[in-house]
Amino acid sequence: MISPSLEGILPKEQMRYNNEEKHLLGNGGIQIIEAYSEEDISKVLAFSNKYGKTVNVISGGTKRGYGGLIEQADILLSLAKYKGIVEHSVGDLTMTVRPGTTLKEISDELGNYGQRVALDTSWPEIATIGGIVSSNDSGAKRLLYGSVRDLVIGTRIVYPDGRVIRTGGKVVKNVAGYDMNKLFVGSMGTLGVISEITIKLRPLPKYEGLSLLHFPQGNEQAIRAFTVLLLDSKMEPVSLEILNPAITEKMTGKHHYTLAIAFEDRENAVLYQENWVKEHLPIGAEHSVLHEEEARQWWAKFQHLGPNGHHDDENDTYTQAALKIGSNNLDVLINVKAAVELAKVFHVVVEAHGGVGHGILRVYVKGFPEDIVTYIKALRKKVEEKRGYVVCTHLPFKLRETVGVWGEKPGYFALLEGIKRTNDPNRILNRQRFVGGI
Amino acid sequence: MFGKKRKKQCSDPVVQQLITMVGESEVLYLKEELIAYECDGYTMSKGMPRAVVFVNNTEQVSEVVKLLNKEKVPFIARGAGTGLSGGATPFGGEVIISLVRMKKMLHLDLENRKAVIEPGYVNLKLTQSISDKGYYYAPDPSSQYACTVGGNVAENAGGAHCLKYGVTTNHILGLEIVLPTGEIVEIGDDGIPDHPGYDLLGLLTGSEGTLGIVTKITVKVLKNPEDKKTVLAYYDDINDASQSVSDIISTGIIPAALEMMDSIAIEGVESAAYPVGHPSDIAAFLLIEVDGISAGIDDQINEILTVCKNNNVRKVKVAKDEAERGLWWANRKTGFGAMGTISPDYLVQDGVIPRTRLPEVLGEIAEISIKYKLRIANIFHAGDGNLHPLILFDASIPGQSERASKAGSECLKVCADVGGSITGEHGVGIEKSAEMRFIFSEEEVAAQTNIRAVFNPENLLNPGKLFPQPGRCVEVKKEPEKVEV
Numbered sequence: 004m005i006s007p008s009l010e011g012i013l014p015k016e017q018m019r020y021n022n023e024e025k026h027l028l029g030n031g032g033i034q035i036i037e038a039y040s041e042e043d044i045s046k047v048l049a050f051s052n053k054y055g056k057t058v059n060v061i062s063g064g065t066k067r068g069y070g071g072l073i074e075q076a077d078i079l080l081s082l083a084k085y086k087g088i089v090e091h092s093v094g095d096l097t098m099t100v101r102p103g104t105t106l107k108e109i110s111d112e113l114g115n116y117g118q119r120v121a122l123d124t125s126w127p128e129i130a131t132i133g134g135i136v137s138s139n140d141s142g143a144k145r146l147l148y149g150s151v152r153d154l155v156i157g158t159r160i161v162y163p164d165g166r167v168i169r170t171g172g173k174v175v176k177n178v179a180g181y182d183m184n185k186l187f188v189g190s191m192g193t194l195g196v197i198s199e200i201t202i203k204l205r206p207l208p209k210y211e212g213l214s215l216l217h218f219p220q221g222n223e224q225a226i227r228a229f230t231v232l233l234l235d236s237k238m239e240p241v242s243l244e245i246l247n248p249a250i251t252e253k254m255t256g257k258h259h260y261t262l263a264i265a266f267e268d269r270e271n272a273v274l275y276q277e278n279w280v281k282e283h284l285p286i287g288a289e290h291s292v293l294h295e296e297e298a299r300q301w302w303a304k305f306q307h308l309g310p311n312g313h314h315d316d317e318n319d320t321y322t323q324a325a326l327k328i329g330s331n332n333l334d335v336l337i338n339v340k341a342a343v344e345l346a347k348v349f350h351v352v353v354e355a356h357g358g359v360g361h362g363i364l365r366v367y368v369k370g371f372p373e374d375i376v377t378y379i380k381a382l383r384k385k386v387e388e389k390r391g392y393v394v395c396t397h398l399p400f401k402l403r404e405t406v407g408v409w410g411e412k413p414g415y416f417a418l419l420e421g422i423k424r425t426n427d428p429n430r431i432l433n434r435q436r437f438v439g440g441i
Numbered sequence: 442m443f444g445k446k447r448k449k450q451c452s453d454p455v456v457q458q459l460i461t462m463v464g465e466s467e468v469l470y471l472k473e474e475l476i477a478y479e480c481d482g483y484t485m486s487k488g489m490p491r492a493v494v495f496v497n498n499t500e501q502v503s504e505v506v507k508l509l510n511k512e513k514v515p516f517i518a519r520g521a522g523t524g525l526s527g528g529a530t531p532f533g534g535e536v537i538i539s540l541v542r543m544k545k546m547l548h549l550d551l552e553n554r555k556a557v558i559e560p561g562y563v564n565l566k567l568t569q570s571i572s573d574k575g576y577y578y579a580p581d582p583s584s585q586y587a588c589t590v591g592g593n594v595a596e597n598a599g600g601a602h603c604l605k606y607g608v609t610t611n612h613i614l615g616l617e618i619v620l621p622t623g624e625i626v627e628i629g630d631d632g633i634p635d636h637p638g639y640d641l642l643g644l645l646t647g648s649e650g651t652l653g654i655v656t657k658i659t660v661k662v663l664k665n666p667e668d669k670k671t672v673l674a675y676y677d678d679i680n681d682a683s684q685s686v687s688d689i690i691s692t693g694i695i696p697a698a699l700e701m702m703d704s705i706a707i708e709g710v711e712s713a714a715y716p717v718g719h720p721s722d723i724a725a726f727l728l729i730e731v732d733g734i735s736a737g738i739d740d741q742i743n744e745i746l747t748v749c750k751n752n753n754v755r756k757v758k759v760a761k762d763e764a765e766r767g768l769w770w771a772n773r774k775t776g777f778g779a780m781g782t783i784s785p786d787y788l789v790q791d792g793v794i795p796r797t798r799l800p801e802v803l804g805e806i807a808e809i810s811i812k813y814k815l816r817i818a819n820i821f822h823a824g825d826g827n828l829h830p831l832i833l834f835d836a837s838i839p840g841q842s843e844r845a846s847k848a849g850s851e852c853l854k855v856c857a858d859v860g861g862s863i864t865g866e867h868g869v870g871i872e873k874s875a876e877m878r879f880i881f882s883e884e885e886v887a888a889q890t891n892i893r894a895v896f897n898p899e900n901l902l903n904p905g906k907l908f909p910q911p912g913r914c915v916e917v918k919k920e921p922e923k924v925e926v
């Protein structure tokens with residue numbers, strides 16, 4: 004049954020009462036509303052703002068376990084059906100899309116034109132561009148291609164009062180006014196609902212290669228020395244990702260620390276760089292190389308690691324968590340080691356991978372809830388010693404309060420609060436989803 | 442600075458307090474000293490500051506700001522003053538806080554590819570100071586020999602090599618700022634990526650000194666590319682040059698730089714300090730640079746040469762050595778100033794368009810030139826569609842300045858109308874604040890000024906810049922909120 008107050012806002016078939024059991028990951032809503040257009044979004048928000056209803060926003064649901072201290076808002080607004088490409092300007096290497104479009108849908112379309120969005124984020128066939136932008140998700144190849152904030156050049160945002168505000172524009176270079184795009188990237192939907200995104204594209208690489216360096220002795224010093232040497236060389240790796248033995252096992256069947264070094268360029272240039280790697284191979288390291296389709300398949304598999312809020316199975320004996328750890332680039336090596344060592348202490352199973360050139364480490368944890376909680380706390384303490392941070396990008400609702408998804412509030416929290424208050428004075432949007440309970 | 446004793450004693454109580462705070466030698470207040478601070482590189486608007494104060498460290502910035510905030514005196518941060526939109530220009534009565542004395546490198550961490558510098562650090566000096574180790578700082582505005590990285594952050598400066606490597610905002614990892622209240626805030630924790638919270642680094646970069654005064658900057662530094670090759674292509678028809686730009690991008694090449702100059706611009710640079718010997722009868726040239734792994738470059742150069750030939754290029758050549766390449770770039774990078782050799786005055790515009798619309802927009806700019814009877818030269822970053830029409834005029838002839846301004850504004854309208862922007866790198870400042878309306882609605886402007894109010898609630902920091910005055914009918918009022926950090 005539709006709550007009477009909502010009647011007439013949108014056609015009945017777009018609204019339904021949520022009959023499900025409470026969701027393991029929270030971030031649900033009593034009424035589920037499907038938006039088919041920007042106008043729909045605008046109507047729902049204006050209504051909610053006027054009557055003080057809280058709204059959670061969802062699309063693919065892969066990040067449902069990312070932040071959020073409210074189990075059910077009044078409304079769960081789904082953008083999953085508000086999808087499609089609005090405009091693809093091939094010659095300008097730009098594209099405008101609706102938020103519910105999945106990364107895979109975008110990539111497939113662009114592939115026809117020899118182009119792509121340079122994002123290699125997880126679960127591309129489920130994760131939507133709206134969710135990826137809102138959560139500032141990124142993959143291993145951000146090392147060379149940058150992250151969401153470097154790609155988004157314009158948006159349309161439905162503000163909580165229903166007004167549509169454009170940020171940025173459709174051109175690749177633009178400094179007119181504040182760079183408001185940046186406010187919405189990674190803001191977890193707390194400042195407005197993104198109804199359209201314009202992104203910069205890149206040509207598909209002419210040739211792809213992936214060098215895998217396995218370190219059977221797990222020799223930390225050798226790994227570090229090699230990465231420093233590579234980073235100080237003139238090679239241009241697209242990824243320089245360290246994989247812990249558990250992930251390596253899944254990916255390649257070997258139980259070693261591994262460096263996944265991708266090169267994407269003209270064939271000659273790729274082969275030349277792979278050769279450089281071979282010539283500088285650390286003692287004791289094993290080495291294999293994948294090219295083209297093989298390399299692409301390897302990365303496709305890599306994009307399906309870790310938990311996914313879209314189908315987190317409540318019946319799984321173990322609880323799952325995912326962490327994003329930011330640190331100085333090279334501290335990724337220290338942190339990956341710490342993640343593995345502490346897992347033994349706290350009886351959890353972890354898979355971990357991180358970019359030695361970009362400073363982001365991902366840790367996927369399985370275990371009993373209480374072990375996961377103590378593990379995260381211990382790891383956070385360790386990471387913070389070197390000024391890093393730990394954010395829980397996936398955690399069951401019940402654990403989120405205990406652990407603290409975002410860590411401590413930053414010293415300038417008042418500014419963040421001020422921005423939230425400016426955009427969403429009634430705090431209707433994704434309430435308590437973000438840093439410091441914003 | 443002005444070591445000898447001044448004759449006049451200053452009676453301004455605010456200036457007296459500033460002198461007490463930072464010392465007599467660090468404050469300018471005599472009219473003859475202040476004249477140099479009446480404007481920045483945009484000379485069509487001028488205003489006399491109340492004083493200029495040179496600060497030496499963050500604490501001093503904070504103290505000075507606290508005082509000005511208490512006295513409700515508006516103030517402006519200033520770097521080298523090379524801005525081209527009046528960002529550092531007073532309307533009259535503001536105190537200018539000059540950051541040029543804060544020019545130290547505080548920390549260099551090549552393993553983690555970052556450097557921490559003070560805001561007065563000169564852009565080019567940054568690259569020079571790390572080049573012996575094979576590193577550089579990518580954003581390279583043509584003013585890089587003079588402009589400060591603080592000013593670059595405020596303007597989100599670009600440059601010729603931003604096509605491949607991105608603009609300032611893509612290279613800023615951390616900032617320390619002093620808020621208009623005097624509070625010191627550290628953002629980005631010295632370069633740790635994706636710090637949880639709204640992206641304040643992204644918001645502050647390009648905010649034209651209206652949200653806070655930048656006192657420390659962590660930048661990303663890059664390794665020099667293994668190799669680079671530079672191509673110069675001469676065209677008889679500007680449309681062929683424009684088409685080549687699109688075709689190069691369509692082949693899947695991302696050049697490090699892809700610049701264009703038209704015939705009037707060529708006339709200017711050839712009579713200035715770095716003539717290359719470009720033929721005087723060509724319609725345009727393209728300057729194209731490809732960099733990266735050596736083994737992949739020749740392929741790309743060959744494809745570029747083919748594209749040029751397919752588009753009726755008259756002559757195309759690859760720089761034979763670093764000296765030739767250097768000359769081509771010096772010729773390009775001094776392009777604005779070179780207009781001084783063919784015109785008493787010039788006004789630089791900075792519109793952006795989707796690059797596929799180049800031929801059409803250049804045509805319309807030519808129409809504007811005819812309409813206003815002013816010559817317009819074009820020197821620009823063709824690869825990312827960032828145009829710089831340079832409107833040539835003579836300020837001593839009555840009415841010409843106004844005509845130049847109008848012609849400039851009309852060029853921006855053309856850019857806006859094809860779905861572009863009114864500024865790609867020089868900022869809005871005083872110059873283009875009215876033109877903001879070409880691309881943003883009143884509500885969209887208010888969405889931005891409301892954010893300003895979070896940082897700068899009393900609008901004491903660089904007031905009157907960047908945004909048009911709100912239209913009377915749609916004025917959106919917000920309670921200014923004080924932020925305690």
Ligand SMILES: Cc1cc2nc3c(=O)[nH]c(=O)nc-3n(C[C@H](O)[C@H](O)[C@H](O)COP(=O)(O)OP(=O)(O)OC[C@H]3O[C@@H](n4cnc5c(N)ncnc54)[C@H](O)[C@@H]3O)c2cc1C
Nearest residue numbers: 520521522523524528582583589591592595599650655866
């Ligand atoms: C010949 C010439 C060529 C140019 N070429 C380019 C180009 O290729 N690309 C490009 O992008 N620009 C170019 N410019 C414009 C200009 O050089 C840039 O905008 C530059 O970033 C300004 O730096 P500055 O130190 O001179 O800043 P200023 O002119 O002193 O100030 C510019 C703005 O920044 C603010 N500001 C300065 N320092 C701070 C600080 N520490 N904290 C907060 N706010 C601050 C000021 O208040 C002002 O609003 C050119 C200018 C000239 C004269």
